[in-house]
Amino acid sequence: MTQELALATYGLTKQFERHLAVNDVELQVESGEVYGLIGPNGAGKTTLLRMLAAAEEPTTGEIYINGDRLLRDNSNPRLKQRLGYLPDDFPLYDDLTVWDYLDYFARLYCLKNAHRRRRLHEVLELVQLTSKRHSLISTLSRGMKQRLSLARTIIHEPILLLLDEPVSGLDPIARMQFREIIKILQAAGMTIIISSHVLSDLAELCSSVGIMELGCLVESCSLKELYQRLSHQQIIISTLGNLEVLEAELKNNLLVQGWEILPHQNTIKVNFSGNPEESSELLRSLVIAGIPLTEFHCTQEDLETIFLKLGHKQVS
Missing domain, CATH: 3.30.70.100 (Alpha-Beta Plaits)
Structure with a gap:
């Protein structure tokens, strides 16, 4: 069954000294889904996403991506290259141009010359920043910067995209633009897990949702089932x-x-x-x-x- 899932976790737990941030989470996300993760501040959403991105070591439990065990060591470097993670506080380099910023990260992912240039053009078109490719990042609006951050996150064509509060602080038009990009990525077959407090956006985007409370996953089901049962x-x-x-x-x-x-x-x-x-x-x-x-x-x-x-x- 694990082989059929884009993501599966078993007994996933993270303890910080006396604080239990994530408690025995059993999460299953099917390939091609947009899965919404909701819950109040302090519920454990960010810690869960950091573990899924291999940025945080679980205290106990296991993570599988497309059936392969995800570990923070060097046992499966190709698996980590299939992940895209956009944290809510990732810095941008204001003194770089849009093109140079994306080119820098494409090189970090070892994209070769012709493929790298083609990929930069593709993601710039997707996030509607082609006309800004020679602009300094410092001159971009907040919505443009967030779209640029997403472009950086998908430059290497990940199979699993992890987004932590990606529309935080954006105005309605910028949020709408971001939603449309997510829909295009899903249509292309990408599996997306998105944490957000803007529940109207998640209701429009997601096929399934998980609700976290005090480190526990208290609900995880399709949006349709949730509405049928509780709405x-x-x-x-x-x-x-x-x-x-x-x-x-x-x-x-x-x-x-x-x-x-x-x-x-x-x-x-x-x-x-x-x-x-x-x-x-x-x-x-x-x-x-x-x-x-x-x-x-x-x-x-x-x-x-x-x-x-x-x-x-x-x-x-």
């Missing part, structure tokens, strides 16, 4: 009439689990435990009751809401 249906209802009349009608439905009045004009968000047929029946009953509806649409709790609920359960 409750919600219905947004607006009326031209009196909200109290609408609320009185909602109280008659046993599948209505409560509601919240939204700041919009005469709008309620209803927590509903029924299926689509039963929500359709709720709509029918409101119309029959003569309530003048202007909006009735079903939605699901998003990833952020699920995460907050899970976090509350862990604390309580």
Whole structure:
């Protein structure tokens, strides 16, 4: 089974003196997945990614990349060359040009002349920095610098990409550009593990997620399964009439689990435990009751809401 996975860990643990940063993590990521790693600060996400990148020695446990054991010694140097790791604080060299910076790292990865030049052109085009190739890094915007960092991380064509808070501090447009690059890399067959606090980005990018709490991996499953299991249906209802009349009608439905009045004009968000047929029946009953509806649409709790609920359960 390990052979079919891009990444597998067994009993992975990291202890810093008295602090247990990562506790017995069993993680499996299939080839070609974008796997989102979420959790509060101090949950162990960065330490886990550092171990996966061979930048940190596990206290105990094993890591396998495409079925091969990953060790920090010199037993399998080619395996480490198949990893790409972008930490959240990797320095850029402001006095270099974009081209010279990438060329420097390409040489470190022993890319030969013709292949190296071709690869530099490819990654610059991918991260939309071709027009900036002769610019000093000091002149780039924050979003451009982050895209350059990603270009450096993939210059050697890794099979497993590890990204630690890659969109931290970026504006919405820069985040959107970064997301589009990640989608292209996934389409090319790369396996990506991405840690982020921007859960809306992860919900759009990821096929699976892992939730960490106090060093433990408390959830690890496909995003679809997570939504099916933990995301409750919600219905947004607006009326031209009196909200109290609408609320009185909602109280008659046993599948209505409560509601919240939204700041919009005469709008309620209803927590509903029924299926689509039963929500359709709720709509029918409101119309029959003569309530003048202007909006009735079903939605699901998003990833952020699920995460907050899970976090509350862990604390309580």
